[in-house]
Amino acid sequence: MSKVIVENLNLFYGDFHCLKNNTLSIKERKITALIGPSGCGKSTLLRCLNRMNDLIEGVRITGRALIDGKDIYSRDINLIQLRKEVGMVFQKPNPFPLSVYDNVAYGPRVHGLYKTSKDAMEAVVAKSLSAVGLWEELKDRLDVSALNLALEQQQRLCIARLLAVEPSILLMDEPCSALDPFATLNIEELFLNLKEKYTIVIVTHNMQQAARVSDYTGFFLLGELIEFGNTKTLFVNPQNKLTEDYITGRFG
Amino acid sequence: MKEKLIEKTLMLLAFSAIGALLLMAVFIFKEGMPIIFKVGIKNFLFSTHWAPTKGHFGVSSMIVSSLFVTIGAMIIGVPLALACAITLAEFAPQRVTVILKPTIELLAGIPSVVYGFLGVVLLVPLIRDYLGGPGLSLLAASIILAIMILPTITSISIDAIKAVPYSYKEGSLALGATHWQTIRMVILKAARSGIITAIILGMARAIGETMAVIMVAGNALRLPQSPLSPVRTLTSNIALEMGYAAGDHRAALFATGIVLFVFIMVFNVSANIITKRWRRE
Numbered sequence: 001m002s003k004v005i006v007e008n009l010n011l012f013y014g015d016f017h018c019l020k021n022n023t024l025s026i027k028e029r030k031i032t033a034l035i036g037p038s039g040c041g042k043s044t045l046l047r048c049l050n051r052m053n054d055l056i057e058g059v060r061i062t063g064r065a066l067i068d069g070k071d072i073y074s075r076d077i078n079l080i081q082l083r084k085e086v087g088m089v090f091q092k093p094n095p096f097p098l099s100v101y102d103n104v105a106y107g108p109r110v111h112g113l114y115k116t117s118k119d120a121m122e123a124v125v126a127k128s129l130s131a132v133g134l135w136e137e138l139k140d141r142l143d144v145s146a147l148n149l150a151l152e153q154q155q156r157l158c159i160a161r162l163l164a165v166e167p168s169i170l171l172m173d174e175p176c177s178a179l180d181p182f183a184t185l186n187i188e189e190l191f192l193n194l195k196e197k198y199t200i201v202i203v204t205h206n207m208q209q210a211a212r213v214s215d216y217t218g219f220f221l222l223g224e225l226i227e228f229g230n231t232k233t234l235f236v237n238p239q240n241k242l243t244e245d246y247i248t249g250r251f252g
Numbered sequence: 253m254k255e256k257l258i259e260k261t262l263m264l265l266a267f268s269a270i271g272a273l274l275l276m277a278v279f280i281f282k283e284g285m286p287i288i289f290k291v292g293i294k295n296f297l298f299s300t301h302w303a304p305t306k307g308h309f310g311v312s313s314m315i316v317s318s319l320f321v322t323i324g325a326m327i328i329g330v331p332l333a334l335a336c337a338i339t340l341a342e343f344a345p346q347r348v349t350v351i352l353k354p355t356i357e358l359l360a361g362i363p364s365v366v367y368g369f370l371g372v373v374l375l376v377p378l379i380r381d382y383l384g385g386p387g388l389s390l391l392a393a394s395i396i397l398a399i400m401i402l403p404t405i406t407s408i409s410i411d412a413i414k415a416v417p418y419s420y421k422e423g424s425l426a427l428g429a430t431h432w433q434t435i436r437m438v439i440l441k442a443a444r445s446g447i448i449t450a451i452i453l454g455m456a457r458a459i460g461e462t463m464a465v466i467m468v469a470g471n472a473l474r475l476p477q478s479p480l481s482p483v484r485t486l487t488s489n490i491a492l493e494m495g496y497a498a499g500d501h502r503a504a505l506f507a508t509g510i511v512l513f514v515f516i517m518v519f520n521v522s523a524n525i526i527t528k529r530w531r532r533e
Contacts, residue, residue, distance in 0.1 A: 052426060083428035090426075094419035097442045106437065110429040158423070165427065 036220035087162030284506035324394025368467030385480030388470030412446020
């Protein structure tokens, strides 16, 4: 079942043709990895899916991106609702300079959820922190500043922050690149747990990571989607020469 | 050798600036303290009776006036300045900011006597005609000061807001927050210490301003009864009386200076402490 379908998507920064005719479909409750060398457009494509590219001046997009069959670039899309549905985790953990509790409660607050019930809000915070494995560590320290946490905890918190608004898709933009190898393993384990409930798209330039966690992989080069398919097939038996060269480390 | 010489010369110049400040402080305290002890600290600070030629030196009505004028300027000026800062840092397109920010900073370059003059000619008659009273008033002084501190607060606040990492904004918008929610709940919180520093520096400027205040405040020696009462601030008192003061009277004016000095020191030191904390964060 396809959760996200991208059809003939082109993106231009001014005159620069950044994404070239990308077409792919992302399956529900699976992990899809986008790999490729820096500057190949994989992050840009990811940012198309929650329309974060809107923030950059001079971006022009053609083609379609459908989520649950609805074109997110059509005129009647509610951007706020879209971003609630499609959460994003960034390269560098970016918790707000607020307490742990306020970080997780931020999303529900901006969407006006649980306004009347403090208990309900507390329950959501607890549930979200539990889902990322932070509850046991932090339940007695909910009022400390999120900036005092270790990097791995911060990244988990950023994921918990998304879960609190009950998205269905999680976009991860190189979520482990600021973390050490052990923290990376822990976070990857978390992805495998989250897969049961969420559709995950992860951008990574760590090929091993893609091979370890993902079900599907797309290989990008210079804005083009060179190959897309089952992760095992793509890594063991790539169809395209370029893909083979990249995953065997001949460039990139 | 030449290097050393330049280094030493620069050092000397730097220390002479600090030396000047120190000398001034020492001089003001040396001139002013004896009279404070003579009339008693309590009497000096808390009596409203100021009749220097008859030996009464109570500055409390001026302290109260100075504080009220400053607070009034804050009430009017801070929301304006913050609105300017938020607009320029977050909403206005780059082209507009490039023109508007220097324009606001230019306000700081207008001599205070010009502000005072505009106040007397435009603002005072308006207050007299529409709100009553003599027009020369606490309110007039507060409004003029509010405009005068606008550039200080605005430009430091803009810098504080712009220093907030972009990743906070990105994270908030990606959660589906609106731009305004992001500003209110994340950006202003993150820029808080910088903005507080800006406000305190604005306060220091307001409490120390003299010329414009003398011209529009009315200078009556009373505790202010309402925003429309004419008031005399600490600074105005020194400027108005120094021409004919001698002996204890002159010393009492220096003592008034000590009170101002302490206020401004407190403002600046707290601004410094908060800025340091902000840098550390």
